[in-house]
Amino acid sequence: MFSTGQLIFAGLFIIAFIIIMIFSYRKDINLHKKYYKGSIYILLGFIIFILLLFFIKTRLNH
Numbered sequence: 512m513f514s515t516g517q518l519i520f521a522g523l524f525i526i527a528f529i530i531i532m533i534f535s536y537r538k539d540i541n542l543h544k545k546y547y548k549g550s551i552y553i554l555l556g557f558i559i560f561i562l563l564l565f566f567i568k569t570r571l572n573h
Contacts, residue, residue, distance in 0.1 A: 536543075
């Protein structure tokens, strides 16, 4: 489906992207702590909401 060159490029791109994201996050960590306090609760709310929808869906199908 993909050539060897395409797979190598995709692998290198993913590795480079992750490294750049880690570097950028570490550079801006003080700003994240200042401006995004409490954002973990928003994330937890979304996760709970999605799990609740999944639970309702599975219960209604049975």
